[in-house]
Amino acid sequence: MTDITDFDCDYENKWCPGCGNFNILAAMKEALAGMKLSPENVLIVSGIGQAGKTPHFLKCNFFHGLHGRALPVATGAKLANHKLTVLVSSGDGDCYGEGGNHFLAAVRRNIDITLLTHDNKVYGLTKGQSSPTSDMGFVTKMQRSGVISEPFNPLSVALSLGAGFVARGFSGEKAHLAGLIRAAVSHKGFSLVNILQPCVSFNHLNTNGWYKKRVVKVAETGHDPADWNTAMHLSREWGDRIPIGIFFQKQGPSFTDRIAHLNEGPLVERTYDSAAVQAMLNGI
Amino acid sequence: MTDITDFDCDYENKWCPGCGNFNILAAMKEALAGMKLSPENVLIVSGIGQAGKTPHFLKCNFFHGLHGRALPVATGAKLANHKLTVLVSSGDGDCYGEGGNHFLAAVRRNIDITLLTHDNKVYGLTKGQSSPTSDMGFVTKMQRSGVISEPFNPLSVALSLGAGFVARGFSGEKAHLAGLIRAAVSHKGFSLVNILQPCVSFNHLNTNGWYKKRVVKVAETGHDPADWNTAMHLSREWGDRIPIGIFFQKQGPSFTDRIAHLNEGPLVERTYDSAAVQAMLNGI
Amino acid sequence: MQTDISILIGGQAGQGIQTVGELLARMCQQAGLSVFAVNDFESRIRGGHSFFQLRISERRIQAPSRHIHLLVAMSGETHALHRQKLVEGGICLIDSAEDGAGEGAVAVPVTQLATEAGGKIMANTVAAGACLGLLGAPFEQFQAIITDRFSGADANVRENNLDAARAGYRAVASINFQWKPVWRDMSSEGMLMNGARALALGALAADCRIGAFYPMSPATGIMQQLSELSDTYPLVVEQAEDEIAAINMTIGAAFAGVRAMTATSGGGFCLMTEGLGLAAITETPVVIVNAQRPGPATGLPTRTAQGDLLFVINAAQDEFPRFVFAPTGMDDAYAVMIRAFDLSEKYQVPAIVMTDQYFNDSFALTDGPFDAPHGHDRYTVSDADMADPSAYKRYAFTGNGISPRALPCNGQALVCAAGNEHRQDGHISEDREDRNAMVEKRSAKLSAMQSEMRPPAAYHVDGSRTLLVSWGSTAGAVQEAVSRLRDAGEDAGCLVMADIWPFPAAAFQEVARGADTLITVEQNATAQLGRLIRQETGMPVAHSILQYDGRAFCVEDIVDQYHQLN
Amino acid sequence: MQTDISILIGGQAGQGIQTVGELLARMCQQAGLSVFAVNDFESRIRGGHSFFQLRISERRIQAPSRHIHLLVAMSGETHALHRQKLVEGGICLIDSAEDGAGEGAVAVPVTQLATEAGGKIMANTVAAGACLGLLGAPFEQFQAIITDRFSGADANVRENNLDAARAGYRAVASINFQWKPVWRDMSSEGMLMNGARALALGALAADCRIGAFYPMSPATGIMQQLSELSDTYPLVVEQAEDEIAAINMTIGAAFAGVRAMTATSGGGFCLMTEGLGLAAITETPVVIVNAQRPGPATGLPTRTAQGDLLFVINAAQDEFPRFVFAPTGMDDAYAVMIRAFDLSEKYQVPAIVMTDQYFNDSFALTDGPFDAPHGHDRYTVSDADMADPSAYKRYAFTGNGISPRALPCNGQALVCAAGNEHRQDGHISEDREDRNAMVEKRSAKLSAMQSEMRPPAAYHVDGSRTLLVSWGSTAGAVQEAVSRLRDAGEDAGCLVMADIWPFPAAAFQEVARGADTLITVEQNATAQLGRLIRQETGMPVAHSILQYDGRAFCVEDIVDQYHQLN
Ligand SMILES: Cc1ncc(C[n+]2csc(CCOP(=O)(O)OP(=O)(O)O)c2C)c(N)n1
């Protein structure tokens, strides 16, 4: 185990005091250190939002890109170098709003990256508009009569897309969350950890206390993560009981496993071969 | 019943002879005529692709927009005038590829439009690349070693998003398809009819004959469209048995029903009220 | 001499800096003073440092000034960051609880007084009271404002805030502040307004009924204002799944017949460019506000820039007519929105309104009340206007490029629109003749569109050999800079452009004719307006006064750069 | 006199027009002739009308000519649409099965012969045989080409096609066609190439390892060629879910250290503009091909245009350096791709290569074989190059704006990149000093970038008072037009630009200095290059020869428009 503090970084943290993100950050460090990874071996790609700032607060290699577009950047990086350990830090708006289409595609590719969605059910950084996961009726300065769309259910959708690792964490259960992140990073293929995260500034509905009363660990209920049907049912539970844990896991060949050229090593390690290229050119 | 021929249009059809789209077109006319709609009362919005050309071949009001963007155009039109009967003609690439994010949002809004996806599991108009619904392993000039992503399952995803009307048709079952379209247009709220459609030019796998052997009408198996769980299971069947019909239906308030201002009539009918505006301005 | 002072209130995000700033501005407005305020904040919700800079005068002011007369430091950082801007004799008040108290700053127990009044959270109200105390404002008037402001809250909150304000007011009774404006018993004539609100009100007055958007600073404020208006007025604001959806919804709504708009900033505008082209080729009128911020990409989300001019003018593949406006002030923003909707429908082209974070988040007084237009031409036709509705063609050739526009499902006339190149009836065509005719039809609108463009507003242009030329939001700063330069004996005037595209080349040349040196003033690094002027008129631009650090031009920034040029 | 003839083979989509055209072109190439061919087709898969226009000569040709000597009508429509282009003495062959036979066209039982040879589907091969018969080509050589072409198919198919070709060849034995080129027993020196392939080969030779794209005409061909190369060469082509994903994947791949590209057309490029800005601010090298087609929006998907010049140069919010190239021919396209990848990495900026449907789908002979570069500088650093890897800063200030570029997870050096404005270490910064320094750092690259730009290629410029100025794919047509104009006694030369941005202003002025009339030649309606020249050099552009109907310039189009100007 590398030391958790190896991942500490002296860049000033910019989240609000009390934000659920702090625990997510701590859980990430714990998971990475627990896996004996060190900052040099980790690439975190993020989008824009409070969640997207995460890699600035954790020592690592990072690419902090556009709102909604972390997944394709991560996919490109993984294609270029499939030896990389790639995590994506995304928000509920970033990932299921602006970036919804990439979420669908990333799951379908089964690209071996770990997606951590900091799901505070609100647009934090832009000051509190509703997000795709906001509950119906959630009132904001912008949604003045409350949200009138069905909330996006990331777990159900991931399951219906054939995802191989589908989990839900809660920032208030840090150790449990660290375990989920560790399992997700260890999983070969696409892994989703949707993390319930209170936003103390803009979400006064889904607060820490609200969640504390509701979360139930599926592992403790004897759920078998190989059971897709139950996973789907669990994913649809929301209200007095909110299941957290690994809903579903199934190993299968990942995207880069399926590309023959990559069996011989990462593209980034291939050096230019003038003779081979000339042979191709001559063959035209 | 208006006459089917009322929807005939003398603009030259540009599809390939033998294309499944012809039957879809015929079924649309049959359904619309059967509902006593006439061309003046129908707005069809489409994207780009072979499917997107549909409204040119059927007399109606139409807006033939961008690749992937038919749903937001339709949503805007419906918001402006919720009395309109709005259909969207889209392709599998148009709707689940480029337009994936809008598909998610349209279902969640439960906006009262009917989405007909001409699902030929291939990019027809751009000459045969794989589409999101192409089967794993499907070989094309571009996917030379075959598709390596899980196919997108529109029905499962729609169900997991909480869709109120989820159906699958087959162009080779024209009368059945016309019935589905009619039911979809009659449904108040978002309705999806994903239509299996052979592409004689580029999909040599999922041919008319291939489907003929496999399709099974769920109505004949006694399926109850109110049963979500079975609908989800049916949606995951693919292979020797391919269910078609209405998988799921549940009525609920549609998007425009939920907007208080619209109860007083469509926005397009509101005339400018200088005094009211001046009162607002004075109130600042 | 008239008062002209600036107050900077700074602290952490979440300390209510903007709220107190707005209260003070309102107080000034109600006491007959002119105000101008900029809002400076980071892209975070709590902590960091933000400030509200309020300029106050008896004469009309329209721009920020660099010099601070009163610095109110809610956090130590404010003092450290801004004290060098304090003029001789200026005062810095600092919360006794903060570091830095002492070093030239006057400590006031702001937090403590707030706590005594009922809670730390009211520190901002204490600060407001202190400011007004120093400025010698009549407390009763402020009392009314606070009461009004907290009218929605419960009585306790209101009372506590009043106590807090009073405590602050009294705490500075012994301190002498040398600039005291003349407080009057009557409101200033204009309304206190920020740019976002002026734009939203313009949209309302233009009869905009649908706003589709995706949140993005600094455009969100416009949509939030519109959303607030929808509480009582029948219009619908819809948060889309992304900017692509926003522009396409706007197009769909406009196609169906309502006036519709969207607002975004650079990155979101990028995503809308394909839709912009769709609006153009389908000849669907839409209004898009691009509220600029520094880029590229995410850049500085909460800061200001004018870096998108050439992008906006040339955005989207191939060529088509569009309107581009850049409002020069609150009243102009209101008027521009009304014109944008009108002209967009009149010519069936997209209209883009360019603002920026500075403008959207600044407060100023309007020239007067906003008048609702009496009515709006909608430039549409229906069956009744047609000899044969069944022969209706959406893109009929007419000579001036404008085809009669019918609405879908509004009669026998079928309305068929396509983003592919098309025939007059809206059906796809690949014929070269149709293509040429449609390109020429669309561009035929250009000359009439150009004649709608207002010439640049000219200040002290006659006889001036040097002209500053600016566009959009910096107008106030440039005009005041010109006044100051002239006071200092410089032979300078200025041209202020709000109507940018189609570029009013002839009008520009006409008004700039007499000058021999043109200097553009722009918040970007490559002098985009300068390049545009050269492209469109061939006139050389000698220099450009540029600023691209994300902060708005203060009047002095322009004056100083001007002097450095010579 | 040398032969210079054009053959137009037209028919419905799905009739194999392109296949037969390519076979003929290959035949000519292998018999020592020069060829140039344009591919004209509709946006549909079956039916409609498409054609392949093949120009053949003993001397090098690089552009299409308007005049047709042999018209092969596989459908009646071909005859109707194109017969007016036939020169005096030209022949039109028409399938006896089609309408229109008789009206001046020579009927050949193409379909019938094909059926006899084994199937209607081989009508195109019959037509090819007939063409070659008329042209007096040696059949054995064609036989070899057919055998090669069908080497993958079963023997039956091969034999049937040979029979079909032979039948066509014989069917025209009695017809006298007056222009017969000299068929030689040796190949022409260059390779038969289309633009899409030249671009893909350039990418291969540049060591591009990842291509991410979303299908869009006319860019798809490039990616399809790259995909074919990946059959045997270790590179990965990935079809993305949309263009936004494509550009972001490209950025991710490049960030991780491979050379990566994407290709798209206008609407797709719109969607990529935000990503373009991301590449710029993160200083990630990427290559983007924008294959232009007429717009706006969907426009004419399978036709050609040069309507995106100013859009591409100004695309994305705010300002940043970028390279823009527009290859002027096959060899140049190959070379430009290699340069684009190299310069993009050297300066850590995005490079955009502008082509168009005409170029991508046209066939021409290259000047010679393509040589693979011996090696590539990759301009990266790793721990070994650093005194203290733990102190590595991705955006370190260096004076020339180029920071040492390390790759992520490749040592102790942490690579931190952000699309927000940032400090040297890649962390977000909102400080005005950091902002100014970063803007200045990025733009510091510009002057060195500009020095990489090749000046416009000049033809007959010395002493010419009139210069045609073109950019990109129209080079061949413009050069030939100049030759023809000079032959006709006109005092004209031309400048052909391939390196567009940063605009080589000084070089342009230097080379254009002697002329007093500049005339741009462009496939757009608003003379974008003309406006750019005025913007960047202040030089007036007197006229522009424009064509925007979606069809490529024939040499005669330029010559005719030139004469109309005078
Ligand atoms: C293209 C684009 N659109 C919009 C924005 C503005 N924006 C920044 S963060 C954000 C939403 C953040 O919400 P979420 O992803 O849930 O993250 P959170 O801040 O809640 O962690 C938005 C809309 C942007 N930066 N870019």
Ligand SMILES: Cc1ncc(C[n+]2csc(CCOP(=O)(O)OP(=O)(O)O)c2C)c(N)n1
């Ligand atoms: C932004 C954009 N990207 C790409 C294209 C090119 N394009 C046109 S149709 C199409 C795919 C068509 O596939 P699908 O939606 O399945 O329709 P089909 O032709 O199969 O009916 C694509 C990629 C485009 N027009 N616009």
Ligand code: SF4
């Ligand atoms: S706004 Fe919400 S999500 Fe963002 S840092 Fe603050 S508490 Fe956390």
Ligand code: SF4
């Ligand atoms: S390409 Fe396929 S989908 Fe398109 S018209 Fe032809 S058969 Fe139909």
Ligand SMILES: [Mg+2]
């Ligand atoms: Mg969020």
Ligand SMILES: [Mg+2]
């Ligand atoms: Mg398809």
